[in-house]
Amino acid sequence: MSQQNSDGSSRSPAAQPTAADRTTPDAAATDIEFGTWRDLQKFVLQLSPHFEIFDGDNVRLLYPHKNEKLQLFINHGRRITETTWVLFGIRTMPANPMATAALTNTLNPVGALVLMGDYLCVNHSMPLRGLRASHVHWTLHALCETALRFRDQLGKVVHEQSGLLAQYAD
């Protein structure tokens, strides 16, 4: 059965994975795979009692991680060709242009710095096709760790700069 794109065009169903494409068939058999955004949304909303949904495609919640509650946002709808992608992101701290220059010399596998409005966030996109609960857990954990690491590093840089600038205050 064909599916409708938002512009009215139709697309063929996403290709089904073959056994040859799966690297760990045993793990795949026991892991939940989300067929739709609605399934993923239901799963994500169980992660925290503090959440908001807006426009149907955006979820924001306070995600518990290491005795902190981090501001997690999840956006559905980015599309390249056939499949939609889901963006996971964590708001890290207010943007500081001088400090962020110190952090961009790092290729972080999961969680890259993005300037969103007045805030620095760490984001990662995942395809909804074939997305599993384990993938979501790994992504969220990695994003949280990256966010906390960037926050600590940025905090140190800002502190050092404040100290340097203070010499010229008088």
Place this chain on the structure above:
Amino acid sequence: MTAISELTERVQSMHSQVQVRGVEVDGHEWIALAVPVCPRAQVRPNAMLVHNLTLAIGQLAISDGQVVLFQTLPLPGILWENVEETVGYLVREAPRAAAAISIAEQTVAGGEYE
């Protein structure tokens, strides 16, 4: 042949400039797909942060003095269709990213607005 080497062979048979490597994150295996964009010296880091917001997927980052456009995917259960789509996007997007982050620097550096 490992899963990563198989994927590397398939990806690079399509686009030889795509770098493929396995990475471990918190004990789990991921695969990183990256396309070179431009030398680091040609851009301002903040231009990369701003441009990251315009990307549908993937992110700009600096690796070994080079700006790259990359996307990582979990290796267990990886679908070739997702790899193919990702690689296609990165390859198409890299030249646009290079132009955008270099232009951002030039725009800020000077010139008058009409």
